[in-house]
Amino acid sequence: MNRLFAHLRFALLAAFCALAVLARASGTEPESTAALLRDRALADTTAYRLVESLTTDVGARPAGSAADGAAVAWAVARFHALGYDKVYTEPVTFPVWRRVAESASVTGPVPRRLLITALGGSVGSGGPLQADVIAFEDVQALQAASPAAVQGRIVLLTRRMARRADGSGYAAVLPMRSAAASIAARKGARALLIRSLGTDNNRLPHTGSVVYEGGAAIPAAAVSGPDTDLLERLLRGTRPVEVRLDIEVDTGARYTSYNVIGEITGREPTREVVMMGAHLDSWDLGTGAVDDGFGVAVTMAAGAMIKAAHQVPARTVRVVLFANEENGFDGAQAYAARHAADRASHRIAVESDWGAGRIYALRHVPADPVLTGRLARVLQPLGIALDGAEGVPGPDVAFVAKRGAPWAQLAQDAADLFDHHHSANDTLDKIDPAALRQNVAAYAAFAWLMAN
Amino acid sequence: MNRLFAHLRFALLAAFCALAVLARASGTEPESTAALLRDRALADTTAYRLVESLTTDVGARPAGSAADGAAVAWAVARFHALGYDKVYTEPVTFPVWRRVAESASVTGPVPRRLLITALGGSVGSGGPLQADVIAFEDVQALQAASPAAVQGRIVLLTRRMARRADGSGYAAVLPMRSAAASIAARKGARALLIRSLGTDNNRLPHTGSVVYEGGAAIPAAAVSGPDTDLLERLLRGTRPVEVRLDIEVDTGARYTSYNVIGEITGREPTREVVMMGAHLDSWDLGTGAVDDGFGVAVTMAAGAMIKAAHQVPARTVRVVLFANEENGFDGAQAYAARHAADRASHRIAVESDWGAGRIYALRHVPADPVLTGRLARVLQPLGIALDGAEGVPGPDVAFVAKRGAPWAQLAQDAADLFDHHHSANDTLDKIDPAALRQNVAAYAAFAWLMAN
Numbered sequence A, B: 001m002n003r004l005f006a007h008l009r010f011a012l013l014a015a016f017c018a019l020a021v022l023a024r025a026s027g028t029e030p031e032s033t034a035a036l037l038r039d040r041a042l043a044d045t046t047a048y049r050l051v052e053s054l055t056t057d058v059g060a061r062p063a064g065s066a067a068d069g070a071a072v073a074w075a076v077a078r079f080h081a082l083g084y085d086k087v088y089t090e091p092v093t094f095p096v097w098r099r100v101a102e103s104a105s106v107t108g109p110v111p112r113r114l115l116i117t118a119l120g121g122s123v124g125s126g127g128p129l130q131a132d133v134i135a136f137e138d139v140q141a142l143q144a145a146s147p148a149a150v151q152g153r154i155v156l157l158t159r160r161m162a163r164r165a166d167g168s169g170y171a172a173v174l175p176m177r178s179a180a181a182s183i184a185a186r187k188g189a190r191a192l193l194i195r196s197l198g199t200d201n202n203r204l205p206h207t208g209s210v211v212y213e214g215g216a217a218i219p220a221a222a223v224s225g226p227d228t229d230l231l232e233r234l235l236r237g238t239r240p241v242e243v244r245l246d247i248e249v250d251t252g253a254r255y256t257s258y259n260v261i262g263e264i265t266g267r268e269p270t271r272e273v274v275m276m277g278a279h280l281d282s283w284d285l286g287t288g289a290v291d292d293g294f295g296v297a298v299t300m301a302a303g304a305m306i307k308a309a310h311q312v313p314a315r316t317v318r319v320v321l322f323a324n325e326e327n328g329f330d331g332a333q334a335y336a337a338r339h340a341a342d343r344a345s346h347r348i349a350v351e352s353d354w355g356a357g358r359i360y361a362l363r364h365v366p367a368d369p370v371l372t373g374r375l376a377r378v379l380q381p382l383g384i385a386l387d388g389a390e391g392v393p394g395p396d397v398a399f400v401a402k403r404g405a406p407w408a409q410l411a412q413d414a415a416d417l418f419d420h421h422h423s424a425n426d427t428l429d430k431i432d433p434a435a436l437r438q439n440v441a442a443y444a445a446f447a448w449l450m451a452n
Helices: A002-026 A031-041 A046-058 A066-081 A139-144 A169-178 A180-186 A225-235 A289-308 A330-339 A369-382 A397-402 A433-451 B002-026 B031-041 B046-058 B066-081 B139-144 B169-178 B180-186 B225-235 B289-308 B330-339 B369-382 B397-402 B433-451
Strands: A086-108 A112-114 A116-118 A129-136 A154-157 A191-195 A220-223 A242-264 A273-279 A316-322 A346-351 A359-363 A409-412 B086-108 B112-114 B116-118 B129-136 B154-157 B191-195 B220-223 B242-264 B273-279 B316-322 B346-351 B359-363 B409-412
Touching (some): A046 B225, A066 A086, A066 A289, A086 A220, A086 A330, A129 A139, A129 A191, A129 A225, A139 A154, A139 A180, A154 A180, A169 A180, A169 A191, A191 A242, A220 A225, A242 A330, A273 A433, A289 A433, A316 A330, A316 A433, A346 A397, A359 A433, B086 B225, B112 B225, B191 B242, B242 B289, B242 B330, B273 B397, B289 B433, B316 B330, B346 B397, B359 B369, B359 B433, B369 B433
Parallel strands (some): A129 A154, A273 A316, A273 A346, B273 B346
Antiparallel strands (some): A086 A112, A242 A316, A359 A409, B086 B112, B359 B409
16 A cells, blocks of 8 residues: 555645645644644545554554564554654563463353453463352452452452443453452462453453462453353352363563654754654454554554645654553553653653544643643534543553653543454444544644644 | 242232233223233233243254253243143254354465354365455356356355345345355355345354255355455455365254244134244354244243233134254244144244344234224234235244245334344343333234134
């Protein structure tokens, strides 16, 4: 698709030359240019072509896999094709975790296949492991349980995730995936199963990373919603429910991937940068379309819109595609460590990694009335308000935010995100091209106003 | 759950004793009793408990599997527990087809796993089979293709199924699954892949039976919708798309299952029966909740409502749970052959096997104005009209219909049926208990009016 992108770039450039002359003549910069970028993005297909290419030509790209390398090469080539001024990579080294095989079944009181998936970072089971199941509603109930009840058993956590427009149901169940395995292990459990962190009722389990604490590690896997329902119904019977679990993983190797960075060089000597982030890696089950091919496409295309406008921004616009967000935040940590002492400090950092929904709010922008007035006026036609909420930085941006970098949030509707999140269902068809264009429009306009 | 069902039976019986006395006293039989059955069914949980038990305690029950036998034993025990007067089985012998293993992947231009499932009855691939893919929109386009284009390749059929309230989108794509394999085989294709016959965008392929014609047999499998999308995108590129397919099946054995029949004996000597059918078997991927645990529950519960009314119907009410509908209609054929010459002819035959939606129409009833008036009045509060459409018999009832038995159709809304049909997603959570109760109400009232 290289030729196609090159053609697109020149078409955009020609269109913007004309518009830029008009805007400069009218003296309403930078707001008028931001509005032009916004409107042009709403009619532009660059982002969709990017995520289509990433999911078709690369596909699933779990950190440390062959596809991780393919994704890095893809991103470098695409940044160049989109006309970015500077394209570079920064190494990120991390331990590799790879899913090899996984299966589970109910062996009693009735034989039944269960659809499960190992959590990222899970230890293997060392061959088949068979034990009775004991269920708890959530981590609190598990914490309250006596070790005698849990000892030698497989712990099942059953809490359902609530569907919320802001995706806040996720935080409420996240400890089941991230923290419960070590709690169960310390009570003598042999394995952990959790109801998938999802709002769907598909027989597709949702993966995500487990974090072991203090070396208390047992195999940990997510069960699909309908299969968890089945376990719960069986557990209401009088007979013990026995499950056989077999998880094989490959660990031990170290891998060097890269944060891939594209910049549109600013004209001013402050060397401040406006950073837009997303993560290039994905889980292995789907093709990483929504998480985070969408964010990759939004940020790359927003930068490309700015470049194609043929006006040099005052500050540098930097798009960072982070390595291994999903299973360790290694790219974000490497970036924060490397750039904390940069002379080129962050004017602002923003990240697209919260699904494929429309943006409804901009949060946590500097308290500058001229700037916020401009932002409010330019984003309002997109249905985006400065609603005064506190906001949260993206998962990668959080690491530079911790070191003091200013950040903002372009908050997306996440009502449907957890239907497909981290499951085999994360595929291109889940992306609404109109919502994607709205996101690009918001990022391009926001970045332009922050850069000028 | 036997005790639970027995308790339920006695509770129903007590309630109906009182109601029946009232109805007889009012002299409005049989319409008033039909209305009472309808209203009682709308508040009754028997059907939900039945389908919950069938999907929990038996689960997937493909014809010829160990679970096929478990399902027959389950049905016999449940008919007895529900108080049916006569419970019997009739043997049905058929060849067994069993899925052993299946996998597919794109091997070029990029490596990619494909989610597929073998069609029921497919031959195995005899180990891995690797070939270029050639795609056609549908069976017509395949038929028009030259053998030279198809020879040695894997044929992919890509037509999407349309979502329609009456489920008519299914008929339009069914030849891709049932007839295309032999057409492709005769042109020299090595295997057939089809876009799953479904209206969803889940990465869960939908199975269903393939029919080979004249011994022209090649491996045949369904690809999930998103995976078919991926193949189509790759095929738009310039490089050939190569797929590796490995299907292992087990065939050759013969198995004897049973049609399971429960009757409420009528009081009149005509020996006519009102037959309500459903099929007991299911595909192997899901748990056969919607297809056809729903129908099993509706018909069993409707008969149980009538029995519990403590009024003997004039004609016998017969519930037939057919063996192996999914992969050969063997139960239906055996039943038709055995009962074609019965003195006990069918007053009417009706079948529940079209998903888990609400019933909106009654079709193809005898042209008797007194009867149709009663049916219209009793079913109207359920949102069911005698809409005058021709209707179609159910897939099993079709075999007695062919031999002249009168049949009717209680037409269900099937707009969502093909989201889950024949896939791993056919699980209990897809059943709306209120829609289930509405179906039971309709079947009970209909059967009572036809039996009296």
